[in-house]
Amino acid sequence: MLVTSNYKKNDILGIKLSTGEEVVARFDKFDSATNQKTLHIVKPTVLTLNPQNGQAMLIPWLMSLDVHSTDTVTVSQDQIVAMYKPSKGIADVYMKGSTGIAMPDRSDTEKLTGLL
Numbered sequence: 001m002l003v004t005s006n007y008k009k010n011d012i013l014g015i016k017l018s019t020g021e022e023v024v025a026r027f028d029k030f031d032s033a034t035n036q037k038t039l040h041i042v043k044p045t046v047l048t049l050n051p052q053n054g055q056a057m058l059i060p061w062l063m064s065l066d067v068h069s070t071d072t073v074t075v076s077q078d079q080i081v082a083m084y085k086p087s088k089g090i091a092d093v094y095m096k097g098s099t100g101i102a103m104p105d106r107s108d109t110e111k112l113t114g115l116l
Contacts, residue, residue: 040072
């Protein structure tokens with residue numbers, strides 16, 4: 001059985017499923033009130049390779065889900081093998097792709113710090 005952690009709403013997390021898929025999504029909540037314990041996530045994506053240039057990219061996990069929707073997707077906790085915080089690079093790419101907000105890189109941060 002899955003041991004829950006201290007994830008907060010809107011945390012970006014990685015989920016390894018029993019099917020082998022690795023999903024990156026925003027955490028919404030755990031629901032353990034029913035017999036079927038579930039995890040609720042928003043805008044789930046999977047990592048894949050771009051066939052044109054071979055670079056990694058995130059694509060929607062569920063192709064028929066409206067990419068602009070903020071509705072939650074429910075995953076049975078029985079199907080979850082592991083949950084983790086993804087690397088900063090993956091989290092930044094996910095954030096930009098799912099919200100349009102680009103996280104500043106180190107050089108941008110250093111430029112801003114120099115102005116203060």
